[in-house]
Amino acid sequence: MRNAPTILHLDMDAFYASVEQASKPSLRGKAVIVGGLGPRGVVATASYEARVFGVHSAMPMAQARRLAPNAAYLVPRFGIYREISEQVMGLLRELSPLVEPLSLDEAFVDLEAGEAAWDEASARLVGARLRADIRAVTGLAGSVGLAASKMLAKIASEQAKPDGMVVIEPGTERALLGPMSARTLPGVGPATGDHLRRAGIHTVEEIAEAGEDELVRLLGKAHGHALYAMALAHDERPVVAERETKSVSVEDTYDVDIHDRVRVGMEVQRLADRCVRRLREASLSGRTIVLKVRRYDFSTLTRSETLRGPTDDPGVVREAAARLLESVDTTGGVRLLGVGVSGLADYTQEDLFAQAAGEREGRDDLEERGEQTVGGGDVEPVVAVRGVEGAGERRWLAGHDVRHVEYGHGWVQGSGLGRVTVRFETPGSEPGRVRTFRVDDPGLERAEPLPLVAARGGADGGGGGEVPGGAIGADGALGAG
Template structure:
């Protein structure tokens, strides 16, 4: 590990929701939830105002609506998010050639490799300037963590949220980690956390005190060694420059083997939904669905199915995973299940959360109030291009640009405003109104070219930046 806090972790604040608030003046300071609005939709991102009500990422949308009924519920606009992400990543590459994106809104940067920072003072200055540049170029905020390792930089950025900067001084790492829950460490999920809790280990300090041998006994050689090192604040993983993702997957190991076939099927469905969440978070879709099953005797089986084209539709991925499970014998018990997607591709359409048109009963009439954006429910007889979705950009020949607040029963409600305007007026039209058409997203900042590039401090005499030095 290095002896200066020159690894930076950037995490944009509630990225998707913040973009929507910046785009739509009427939603600023209000609860906004972005995700799939269909009956099986999940939350992709919730604004901080929505999180007050207990709405979080990966939560079923139905549950989110119960907790925050007056929030604005919007479909994601990945074209917009990807464009802004590219602006942010360009700022990071001004700091260093070693930038490791983790998703559209998160990345590690090796400041030392770019000669941008070599000690605590220069690292803090680089972080402050980066945050200012992000705000100038995008109008959004990001939280920055600075530390001597990737693990600690990520922990620091989490502490900095929202819209802050935290630097962990070298030599203070173990004291900082000691009282934190074991779930703070990378690789400690719910199952491992529960396993450690049953062994009387709940904090990082207790993890370190347990000793390496005990952790190996509890968790296995590889996991035990890795967690013990992290508990001592040791993490020498280098920042790896951008590379193409090969697959997206999730898996769970169960403390007690699952024998019930129905429970196995439900777990596979849940994992498929989590996998879709990660897929969308990375701005990707995929063609090949993979099921992984580790049985009671530790034998591991994988089954895969390749679709006609890339998808991120949760219903399609759930159904494919269920078909793959039908070919696997689980009667002896299952100790691990996983669902993954390979054959990845970039998204090529804006409406990435596929919404199955659900027939509404005669009494199921949903209004489109101003405070709560209604779910877009197109009339069955309308052509596909007239399916208006909550949050979608539109343009009217008379009223100009706006966005869909909701639709249903042959009507669509639109609020006419732009990122630079005051909150706009709401008007309602027929879904087939020829004066209303899909619109292009407007820039959040009128002239991002006016923003300055990050200024690089001059290293002291004798300093040599070594690319990839860790």
């Protein structure tokens, strides 16, 4: 491990919700919850105003509505999230060639590799400047952790939230980690936490005191060794700029179980096309096609087929997915479908047995695309929550952008019973007026999101500031990511 806090961890504060607040003046300073809005939807991100009511990510949306009935509930707009993420990642790459993105809103940076920082003083300056640059470019707030290792930098950024910076000075790590919960350490989830708790181990200090042999006995050799090292603040993992992508996949969860076999087949075909689009955007192809089906009783089935060579042909992937579906009984209904491709490569090879070779299909509507950047390791499936409307209906999703011929740009507040309610405002305007239209109003159309640059300084992110070095949890602003 190095002797200076030159590994930086950036975590954008309540990213999706903050983007929505910056885009929509009427939502600034108010509770905003982003996620799937159907009865089976889950919370993707909650603004800090919503967290006051106990709402948090991964919570069932129905529970969130009970806790915060007056919050604004919006469907994700992954296109604009990814666009802003690229702006933030560009600022990070100006600091160092070693930037390791973990998601759209989170990354590690090795400041020494880019000669941006070499000691504590220079690291503090870089962290402060980065936070100011992010706010200037995007209008959003990001929290920064600086330490001598990745584990400690991430812990520091968690303690810096919201909109702050924490620096862990080398030599103070053990004293700072000791009183923290064992769940603070990476890899200590609910199951491991239960094992430790039953053994009377609750804090990081108690993990270290238990000793390596006892941890190996409790958790197994690999996990026990790793956990003991982390409890001693040892973490020598490097910042890795490029991580191997192992799979690309997309999933849809449905508000109402699908029973019609023809409809199930159509959904699988649509998912196959979306998956191929993500493959091509990443300049990848794959050999193994995977179908995932979660049935009415929550049982989940996975089927796969390996082709003769890698492909990015939508016809080939659709045919393979259809063959896999034939082996799955969907009689009782389907609540989730997914299509993925693994065995990735950066070239393609014609499948001689594909009848649809060379076929190219049109693209889905933007609001049906759950997009994320293709990063390292196993790429998490992109999840969208869909209803079962007819293919010809116009879908007005809460939070998505629209334009009216008379009133200009706005966003959907809600729809139902043949009506759609729109608030007309832009990132740089004052809070706008609300009007209601028929869902088939010819003057209303979908629109692309407007850039946030016009709202610089307008996003309600608070002042924030740096927490004195080493004072984790003492006088820093605490909060979830």
